[in-house]
Structures are given as C-alpha cells and as structure tokens.
Amino acid sequence: MIRVKTTLKDELKQFFIIAIPLSAAYLAEFAMFLTTKMVVGKLGYHSLAAVGIAGDLTFEVLIVLMALLSVVGVLAAQALGAGKKQELGQSVRQGLIVSTGLGLPAMAVIWNLDLVLVATNQDPLVVELAQGYLKGISGAVLPVLWFSVFRNFVAVLSQTVSILVITVVAVIMNYLLTLWLVYGGLGLAPLGLFGAGLATTIVSWFMFVALALHVYRKTMFRGYGVFKGRLVAIWPLCREILTLGTPVAGLAFLEAGLFVATSILSGVIGAKTLAAYEIVVAWAGIPFVIAFGLAEATMIRVAHAIGRDDMPQARRAGFLGMSLVLALLSTLVAVPILFSQTIIQIFISPQDPGFLEVSKMATHFLWIAALFMLFDGLQAAAARALRGMKDNLVPLWIAGFGYWILGIGGGSVLAFHYEMGGAGLWWGLAMGLAVAACLLSWRFHRFTLPRPA
Secondary structure: OOOOOOOHHHHHHHHHHHHHHHHHHHHHHHHHHHHHHHHHHOOOHHHHHHHHHHHHHHHHHHHHHHHHHHHHHHHHHHHHHOOOHHHHHHHHHHHHHHHHHHHHHHHHHHHOOHHHHHHOOOOHHHHHHHHHHHHHHHHHHHHHHHHHHHHHHHHHOOOOHHHHHHHHHHHHHHHHHHHHHHHOEOOEOOOHHHHHHHHHHHHHHHHHHHHHHHHHHOHHHOOOOOOOOOOOOOHHHHHHHHHHHHHHHHHHHHHHHHHHHHHHHHHHHOHHHHHHHHHHHHHHHHHHHHHHHHHHHHHHHHHHHHHOOOHHHHHHHHHHHHHHHHHHHHOOOHHHHHOHHHHHHHHOOOOOOOHHHHHHHHHHHHHHHHHHHHHHHHHHHHHHHHHOOOOOHHHHHHHHHHHHHHHHHHHHHHHHHOOOOHHHHHHHHHHHHHHHHHHHHHHHHHHOOOOOO
C-alpha cells in the first residue's frame, strides 16, 4: 500500500468535509423527533411521556440495526482506501439485502413494543397513548434502514451535502404533517399519537426515495455498480457484514439501551418523572447528535487510513476526532444551566397541571446532563474510531461494564435504595458514560501505539 502524507490542515479539511454535513443531517433527523415531542407535548404530560418512551423503544431497535449496517460504511471506506471500487459497490448492495432481511421482523417488534410498557408497569394512560404511536411509526423501519445504507455510501465518498438538504426538507415536512395528523383539519379527523407516528413513516419514505434517486442520477456515484442488475445475495459478504456488525449492534444496544432503560425506570417512578426525563433527553440529544456526526467522520477517516495500511495516520485521525468532539461539547455546557426554563417550556405548557413538578425535576436533571454530555460524546468518538479499525468485541465488553453495571446498576441503587429518584438515574448515566469514555479512549491509544521494529 502507498502511504499518503497529509498535514494537519489537510486532515482537518477532509474531516470537516465529511463531518459538517453529517452532523447537520443528524441534527435535522433528531429535530424530527423533537418537533414530534413539541407538538404532542401540548396535549399534556401523559402524551409527552407516552410519545417519549414509545419513541425511545422504537429508536432503540432502529439504532441497533443501523449500527450493524454501519459496518457497510467501514467496508466501503477500506475498499475506497485500497482503490477497489467494485468491492465498495458490492458492500452497499449486500447492505441493502441485509437491511431488508433484518427490517421485516423489526416492523413486527415495534408494532408490539407496548408489551414492554405493560410488563414494566408503566402508567396505564401512558401505555394506552403509546400504542397508537407505535402502530403509526412501525412502517418507517425499512425506509430508515435503506436510507442508512445509502447514507454510508455517500458519506464514504465525502458527498454528504445531499443528506443535509434532504433531511432539512424532511424536518419541515414532519412538523407540518404531525400538526395536521395529530390535531386534524382540512377534512381529516384528529388522529392523535397514531398520527404522530404515521407522519414519521411518511417522511421516512420520502427521505429514502429522495436519496436513492440522487445516488441513481448523479454521475459521481457511477462506476461502483450499486444499481447494476438484480440484487443477488453474496453470502460470504452478507456473513461478513453480520459477523462484523453483530458486536457493533451489541455495543449500540448497550449504549442506546442505557437511555431506554433509564426511560423505563423513570416511568416506574412516575409519569411526571418520565415527562421530565423526556424533556432533558430531548436537549441532551442535540449536542450528542452533532458530536455523533463528528464521531462518524472519525470512523471513516480511521478506516481510510487502515485501508492504506497507515497506522500513524489512523491514530492521528482518531485523536483528532475525539479532541474536536470535546472542544465542541465544552462550548455547550452552559446552555442547560442558563436556559433551563426556556428548554422546559418548549415541551410542556405552564398551564399544564403537572408543570411545577415536572419543571422542578427537569431543571435538576439538566444540570447533571451538562456534565454527562461531555463523556457521552467522547465515548461515541472513541468507539467509532475503534470501529474504523474493525475492533468491535472488546468495546462491547467495555460498554457492558460502563453503561449497565455502573450506569444502570449504579443509577438504580441511587434512585431506589438511596431514594434519589430520577436524579439518581441521571448520576448513574454520568458515572457509566465517564468510565466507558476513558476505557475506550485508552484502548484506542494502546491499539495504535507504534509497534517495535
């Protein structure tokens, strides 16, 4: 392999070409979930809690599957680094096949996720309201996964502006559709939370079709064979995607499951605690998804370097990504501290009968979130830097220890044994993410040290 020397300035340029549109696109995608909460939250704190916990469970399923499919991006990036265009295209085609096979049963799982709410003794009204939302959003699974595969493809080729444009349009569509379908109008009866889920499904299909057409029509994406002939499964490549992707999916399950479990435990404490949790996680998600775009760019740049057999460049790309994530998140720490009431009133009306209690808890949680979001971003960047090197199994064990033993285990002890309530759960999140971030960063450091000659 030929090693290509790049200056720090060149590396930053390549990094931001990938990261800025990706971060903006992820932020726009998250904005769809935020706008849904904003529209539904005006119906009352029970509706906010219902769409929040049902959305948490739904996106847990989607995030796990998209994490598995992110291996398509790694394989494609390494093929590009090695100059193998046809292998890159085959990775994308097989990713579409794998995503279809996984997506069909996932639809059935999401349709029936209300069983989880019943089993964990959530507020009966919250369960009833959540059922409609889950049925409405279950149709979004396949377009979300197919969109994810194409997004990996265009990101590897550093052509991510199209993702941003499509997603911004989708945010506007989602807000308007959600308003219309939830509250009714123009001859349509109000559909409530089912309408909120249906709006997301319609918008997800729009996003997939728009990106697929863009990839099909633009000459820059030709020569890779993505649309060449019928889709035929190449089982060794499908098996490689599943083999490499399963530990990644496990890591995503533990990472996203940390927040889903916290959501469920908040609901066990009470609907008002759950509503407060959903408000705070809505804010915390904003800096995280921006950092997530930086983390994805880190993975791609590390994978490019590994494809060229250039470990020093991979080390620099990894630590550059982690440093940029920390720098970005440090500038946002003051927002939840200084503007807590503004954030809270976006999602719940002061006239709501539960406003005072929800607001008091959410303010407390926001202060803790200001601390933990630094570690949340760092662990995301470090995990993806390791993923770019196909190092997936040990990070899975690190996540299990940090997220669940310390995060959920420690948070549950604080919440229930020491009677700290929802605040105890948030302190558990902060502790688990801090430990995971440090261990993952240390592993990347050790993994990329120069080897003795």
